[in-house]
Structures are given as C-alpha cells and as structure tokens.
Amino acid sequence: MASTAELEKIVSQVRRDIVRMVHAVNSGHPGGSLGCAEYFVSLYFGVMKHNPSKFSMDGIGEDVFFLSNGHISPVFYSVLARSGYFPVKELATFRKLDSRLQGHPTTHEGLPGVRVASGSLGQGLSVAIGAALAKKLNNDDSIVYTLHGDGELQEGQIWEAAMYAAAKKVDNIISTVDMNGQQIDGSTDQVLPMGSLRAKFEAFGWDVLDLEKGNSISSVVAMLKTAKEHTGKGKPVMILMKTEMGHGVDFMMGSHKWHGVAPNDEQLAQALTQNHLEDEADY
Amino acid sequence: MKKYTYTEKKDTRSGFGAGLSELGKSNPNVVALCADLTGSLKMDAFAKDHPERFFQVGIAEANMIGIAAGLTIGGKIPFTGTFANFSTGRVYDQIRQSVAYSGKNVKICASHAGLTLGEDGATHQILEDLGLMKMLPGMTVINPCDYNQTKAATIAIASHEGPVYLRFGRPTVPNFTPADQKFEIGKAVMLNEGTDVTIFATGHLVWKAIEAGEQLAAEGISAEIINIHTIKPLDNAAVLASAKKTRCIVTAEEHQMNGGLGDSIAQLLARELPTPLEMVAVNDSFGESGTPDQLMVKYGLDAKNIVAAVKKVIKRK
Structure with a gap:
C-alpha cells in the first residue's frame, strides 16, 4: 500500500481534478466531492482489493464499491481515472455531450468502474446488498463497499435496505455515511434533523463505527481496515464518517452553498493554489 | 374459424x-x-x-x-x-x-x-x-x-x-395453448387466419377474442385473430402484414387505452399504414370491487364488446 505521504499527494491531485472538472462545465457538485476525497483515495489506493486494468461488471473475487449519492461523481471519476480504470484525459469530457462521464454515474455509456447508475437518491444500499448476496452465493469472500450522503438517509428506501441487511445478516458489506451535515437547502439540522444516526443504525442491528476525522487520510485508512475486521460477524458494518463539505478549498468549506455550484475562473485559481502540487499531473 | x-x-x-x-x-x-x-x-x-x-x-x-x-x-x-x-x-x-x-x-x-x-x-x-x-x-x-x-x-x-x-x-x-409451444419473445402468434378484420389481443383478452371470432364467424364475418404476447418489442411485421390484408383492426387488452397494446399498434399503423382501428380497453377510468367476470363485463372487456368494435371498424374501411 502507498505511504500516507503518497496518498496525501493523490488526494491533492484529486481535489485539483474536482475543481477543474466542475469549473470547465460550470456545473456539478464540488462540495461533497471535495469532502470525500480522503475516503475515495483510501479505498481505491489503500484498502480495496480490485483490478482497475481489467474491469469486469461481475467483480468476481474483487471488492466492489457502489456510490449511492451519485452527485459526487467528480471525486468518483477522478479516483477511477487516477487508479487506472480509464484514461485520465477523459476527465475533460465530464458532463459534456457524448461523454462516458455523465453528470451522475451510469453503466449506460460503459464507463469502467461503475456498476450501477445512481443519482436518484436512496437506491445504492439495496443494490449493494444484492451484490453482497451474490458474493455469498458465489462463495466469494470479498467485500462490498457503499457510500451515502447524510441527507440521502432521508429517503425511505435506505431504511428498508438497512432493516433487510441486518435481519438477513448481510455481513460482507461496509457502508459509509458522509456526515458533512449539509444538503441543498441548508444544514441537515435545518432541513430535516435526523437525530442520532448511531442510535438508529444500532437499533436496526448494524455494527456502527464512528470516524471523527474523515478528512485525515491516516484516520480513514485505519478505520477502513478496522471495519474490514468487523465483517463476517453476522452484522452489516456502518461507518459514520464526519467530513467537511468543500474540504481543502477554504472558501467552500463547511457551507451548503457549494453543494452544487461551480467555481469561477478566479475561484478556480485560488482552489488550485490551495492544493498546489510541485509535480501536478492535471489532465 | x-x-x-x-x-x-x-x-x-x-x-x-x-x-x-x-x-x-x-x-x-x-x-x-x-x-x-x-x-x-x-x-x-x-x-x-x-x-x-x-x-x-x-x-x-x-x-x-x-x-x-x-x-x-x-x-x-x-x-x-x-x-x-x-x-x-x-x-x-x-x-x-x-x-x-x-x-x-x-x-x-x-x-x-x-x-x-x-x-x-x-x-x-x-x-x-x-x-x-x-x-x-x-x-x-x-x-x-x-x-x-x-x-x-x-x-x-x-x-x-x-x-x-x-x-x-x-x-x-x-388453458388452450399447446403445452409444447415454444415461446418466442417478440413473435406474434397467429390464432386464426381471416380476411375481414384483425383482432390483436393480449393476456386475458386473447380467449375473449377467440369467443368473439366464433360469434363473428356465425354471422359470416371472417376475423383474423393474433395473440400479441409481447407488447415490446412489438412484432411490427406481423401487425403490418395483417393490417394490409384485412384493412381494419380491433385491439383488446385488460389495460388503460392510454399506453397499452392498442396504443402501440395505433402508433405503428399511423406511421406505416394508416388503418381504421377500434380499441377494447379501459377508457381513462379506475376499476372497483367486484368479481372478475362482473368487472370485465362492466368495463367492456368481453367478447360482446369485441364483436361490437369489429362491426364498427368494418364500417370505417
């Protein structure tokens, strides 16, 4: 596995990709994408057992990942490209006509690394449970990972899936909720307070882990390794990961206002300066 | 028949x-x-x-x-x-x-x-x-x-x-279709060759179409009856060939008129071969409680209504 310093460098490159992608088309969701950069880099460059050069939809013998909150596609695409699923230069096509990098991720254009469409919220956990059940039927002991937004948990299907996964002991799944506390109309507490998510998931029968520092690469890697040790024990595993929306770009940090707004030229320059790399490899 | x-x-x-x-x-x-x-x-x-x-x-x-x-x-x-x-x-x-x-x-x-x-x-x-x-x-x-x-x-x-x-x-x-009949997705099944009208039916209305065909035969009307078990992809070739032959169409289904089989066939014919068409289907209404037979009669999804639709459409040729 790469060193922490190496992973941090990748995180900076991913942040550069995110702001450049959304700037280029003046649309997309930078805030949540930036906040989850450490999670994605930890997963794809650290913890996950996967084969980027030979993508197969079935993912037999591989760990597989599902992005349920598909609007943070910029971070997903950047990490997929940087880990070798498709050419990095293709990031320049994000949200443009005839691109495989649709506004929200899809299998429809055949982009390697994506296994289901997401964007309409709340569906990814159910799909991941299905993939986890297929792994059990195939005697495949690899892991299924999912990521969700905290606002996304307001969708009812999430709780249908949460109930099922615990009741049927789907214990080869590690879900993570990005607890950035923000959604489109404001903070989650303003829009629809959800109370204790730990208490809720525990009541549903999940093994719940708290990750306080979701924007610290070493903390995220350590937590994902811990979570893996919690699999196979009869309970699905949930990581409640605190992050900061817009992390790494000071004027975007901690505000719902950058949920779905792209930076202008000047803001892009600032964001790139704040994520400076001596040997940047921008697409 | x-x-x-x-x-x-x-x-x-x-x-x-x-x-x-x-x-x-x-x-x-x-x-x-x-x-x-x-x-x-x-x-x-x-x-x-x-x-x-x-x-x-x-x-x-x-x-x-x-x-x-x-x-x-x-x-x-x-x-x-x-x-x-x-x-x-x-x-x-x-x-x-x-x-x-x-x-x-x-x-x-x-x-x-x-x-x-x-x-x-x-x-x-x-x-x-x-x-x-x-x-x-x-x-x-x-x-x-x-x-x-x-x-x-x-x-x-x-x-x-x-x-x-x-x-x-x-x-x-x-249960009248042969137990050994191969099911081909997208392939219409010809049930009766006729010359005066074509009845395209699906699901439970297929048997009603056969009953209607018998009544029509007794009155000297030759109905072609085709079972469209696959609504999509529609067997365009079968629909067009029959429409060309009989030059008028009745569709029958246990579904809303909007969005059903009749709608698919009407679309195809409007584009390729405009042909008089009547639809036996539910006309923009919800159902209600009742026995299946009572409901099919009340909402007009029976042989009697297929026969009436046939007589109406033949006049439009």
Missing part, C-alpha cells in the same frame, strides 16, 4: 410458478425474490426447493428491486415477484435507474394485473403497468394469455439478456 378447445381453466400465475420451479432445477443462476406474497405469486415451490436462492424481502418493494439489480452483479438472474401494482407504479424510479438505465438482467414478474384481481378494488387493480414499463428504454414487456404460455414465457425470459416485465393474473382462464 379454427376450433379452440381446452380441458381445464387455470390461473396464469400458476404458470409462472411452474416455470420458475423448472428454472430452479435447470438453471443454478436463477434466483427469486418476493415481497411477502409468495403464495399469491405461486413461488412456494421454488422457495421450498431452493431456499438458498430465494430471498424473502418483506413488504419493501423498492428494496426488492434494488437487491435484484445488485444480484445481477455476480451473474445471477433474479426474478422478482409481487402484485403488478407494487411491481411497477410503486417502484418506478427504482426500476428506471437501478434496472433499466443500468441495463440489469432483472425479470420483474407481476401477478394480479388488471381488473381481474377482483374484489380488492382499484388500489390493487393496476391498468397502467404495460404503459409504464413499455416507456422504459430497453425494457421487454410480455403479457401471456394462459397457463401454458405463461409457463413457457417464464422459462424463455431466463435466457434473454436484459430487463423484462412479465405480466400475469389471478383468475382461472381457459
């Missing part, structure tokens, strides 16, 4: 159950999911014989569709089972995004479709499901007419790569 006979009436849902059971034995990749209606869907035998491949999801249809989509990742062929209303309207966005747009090989199997669900009333009698499903790009939509055909269709869709909506029902209806 060719003579059709049957030895017994059977429910199409039991044809599904029997087909699924056979698939359980012949194809280890076939898995089944049900949302608390195992008995109603006749999935009991599969559940009993293959407990490791049967997933009881409880009353949570959205989750069921998602899990089915996920099971395809890893090579499984999932068959979901619940009532037609809960298989479509309730979970439209889940089917749209996680199944159809994602191109997943999920078989959505729906019982108790239409008015013939009967006494439960309009909350459960979906008459819009064919329309909802046929609008989804890449979705195959099948509505077989009797037990044998439903069984054959169930087996056939397992070998078809891609999402399928298979619609069947609750009441017992004449």
Whole structure:
C-alpha cells in the first residue's frame, strides 16, 4: 500500500481534478466531492482489493464499491481515472455531450468502474446488498463497499435496505455515511434533523463505527481496515464518517452553498493554489 | 374459424410458478425474490426447493428491486415477484435507474394485473403497468394469455439478456395453448387466419377474442385473430402484414387505452399504414370491487364488446 505521504499527494491531485472538472462545465457538485476525497483515495489506493486494468461488471473475487449519492461523481471519476480504470484525459469530457462521464454515474455509456447508475437518491444500499448476496452465493469472500450522503438517509428506501441487511445478516458489506451535515437547502439540522444516526443504525442491528476525522487520510485508512475486521460477524458494518463539505478549498468549506455550484475562473485559481502540487499531473 | 378447445381453466400465475420451479432445477443462476406474497405469486415451490436462492424481502418493494439489480452483479438472474401494482407504479424510479438505465438482467414478474384481481378494488387493480414499463428504454414487456404460455414465457425470459416485465393474473382462464409451444419473445402468434378484420389481443383478452371470432364467424364475418404476447418489442411485421390484408383492426387488452397494446399498434399503423382501428380497453377510468367476470363485463372487456368494435371498424374501411 502507498505511504500516507503518497496518498496525501493523490488526494491533492484529486481535489485539483474536482475543481477543474466542475469549473470547465460550470456545473456539478464540488462540495461533497471535495469532502470525500480522503475516503475515495483510501479505498481505491489503500484498502480495496480490485483490478482497475481489467474491469469486469461481475467483480468476481474483487471488492466492489457502489456510490449511492451519485452527485459526487467528480471525486468518483477522478479516483477511477487516477487508479487506472480509464484514461485520465477523459476527465475533460465530464458532463459534456457524448461523454462516458455523465453528470451522475451510469453503466449506460460503459464507463469502467461503475456498476450501477445512481443519482436518484436512496437506491445504492439495496443494490449493494444484492451484490453482497451474490458474493455469498458465489462463495466469494470479498467485500462490498457503499457510500451515502447524510441527507440521502432521508429517503425511505435506505431504511428498508438497512432493516433487510441486518435481519438477513448481510455481513460482507461496509457502508459509509458522509456526515458533512449539509444538503441543498441548508444544514441537515435545518432541513430535516435526523437525530442520532448511531442510535438508529444500532437499533436496526448494524455494527456502527464512528470516524471523527474523515478528512485525515491516516484516520480513514485505519478505520477502513478496522471495519474490514468487523465483517463476517453476522452484522452489516456502518461507518459514520464526519467530513467537511468543500474540504481543502477554504472558501467552500463547511457551507451548503457549494453543494452544487461551480467555481469561477478566479475561484478556480485560488482552489488550485490551495492544493498546489510541485509535480501536478492535471489532465 | 379454427376450433379452440381446452380441458381445464387455470390461473396464469400458476404458470409462472411452474416455470420458475423448472428454472430452479435447470438453471443454478436463477434466483427469486418476493415481497411477502409468495403464495399469491405461486413461488412456494421454488422457495421450498431452493431456499438458498430465494430471498424473502418483506413488504419493501423498492428494496426488492434494488437487491435484484445488485444480484445481477455476480451473474445471477433474479426474478422478482409481487402484485403488478407494487411491481411497477410503486417502484418506478427504482426500476428506471437501478434496472433499466443500468441495463440489469432483472425479470420483474407481476401477478394480479388488471381488473381481474377482483374484489380488492382499484388500489390493487393496476391498468397502467404495460404503459409504464413499455416507456422504459430497453425494457421487454410480455403479457401471456394462459397457463401454458405463461409457463413457457417464464422459462424463455431466463435466457434473454436484459430487463423484462412479465405480466400475469389471478383468475382461472381457459388453458388452450399447446403445452409444447415454444415461446418466442417478440413473435406474434397467429390464432386464426381471416380476411375481414384483425383482432390483436393480449393476456386475458386473447380467449375473449377467440369467443368473439366464433360469434363473428356465425354471422359470416371472417376475423383474423393474433395473440400479441409481447407488447415490446412489438412484432411490427406481423401487425403490418395483417393490417394490409384485412384493412381494419380491433385491439383488446385488460389495460388503460392510454399506453397499452392498442396504443402501440395505433402508433405503428399511423406511421406505416394508416388503418381504421377500434380499441377494447379501459377508457381513462379506475376499476372497483367486484368479481372478475362482473368487472370485465362492466368495463367492456368481453367478447360482446369485441364483436361490437369489429362491426364498427368494418364500417370505417
């Protein structure tokens, strides 16, 4: 596995990709994408057992990942490209006509690394449970990972899936909720307070882990390794990961206002300066 | 008029159950999911014989569709089972995004479709499901007419790569198609060659079309009767060839006029071969409680109304 310093460098490159992608088309969701950069880099460059050069939809013998909150596609695409699923230069096509990098991720254009469409919220956990059940039927002991937004948990299907996964002991799944506390109309507490998510998931029968520092690469890697040790024990595993929306770009940090707004030229320059790399490899 | 006979009436849902059971034995990749209606869907035998491949999801249809989509990742062929209303309207966005747009090989199997669900009333009698499903790009939509055909269709869709909506029902209806008749997706079945009019029917209305054909024959009207078991992809060649021959059309289905079989055929003919057409279908109305037979009569889905539609359309030639 790469060193922490190496992973941090990748995180900076991913942040550069995110702001450049959304700037280029003046649309997309930078805030949540930036906040989850450490999670994605930890997963794809650290913890996950996967084969980027030979993508197969079935993912037999591989760990597989599902992005349920598909609007943070910029971070997903950047990490997929940087880990070798498709050419990095293709990031320049994000949200443009005839691109495989649709506004929200899809299998429809055949982009390697994506296994289901997401964007309409709340569906990814159910799909991941299905993939986890297929792994059990195939005697495949690899892991299924999912990521969700905290606002996304307001969708009812999430709780249908949460109930099922615990009741049927789907214990080869590690879900993570990005607890950035923000959604489109404001903070989650303003829009629809959800109370204790730990208490809720525990009541549903999940093994719940708290990750306080979701924007610290070493903390995220350590937590994902811990979570893996919690699999196979009869309970699905949930990581409640605190992050900061817009992390790494000071004027975007901690505000719902950058949920779905792209930076202008000047803001892009600032964001790139704040994520400076001596040997940047921008697409 | 060719003579059709049957030895017994059977429910199409039991044809599904029997087909699924056979698939359980012949194809280890076939898995089944049900949302608390195992008995109603006749999935009991599969559940009993293959407990490791049967997933009881409880009353949570959205989750069921998602899990089915996920099971395809890893090579499984999932068959979901619940009532037609809960298989479509309730979970439209889940089917749209996680199944159809994602191109997943999920078989959505729906019982108790239409008015013939009967006494439960309009909350459960979906008459819009064919329309909802046929609008989804890449979705195959099948509505077989009797037990044998439903069984054959169930087996056939397992070998078809891609999402399928298979619609069947609750009441017992004449089981007249040959048990060994191969089911070809997208291929219309010629039931009677005629010259004066063509009746295109689907599902439970196919037998009613045969009854209508007999009455018409007695009055000297030669009706061509074609079973359109696959609404999408429609057998365009069969529709156009028959329309060219008889030059007037009646469609018959247990569905809303908007979005159903008649709508598909009217679209095709309007583009390729404008032809007078009458539709026997529910006309922009919800159903209600009653016995299946009472409801089919009240909403005009019977042989009498097909005969009347034929006489009307022949005059429009």
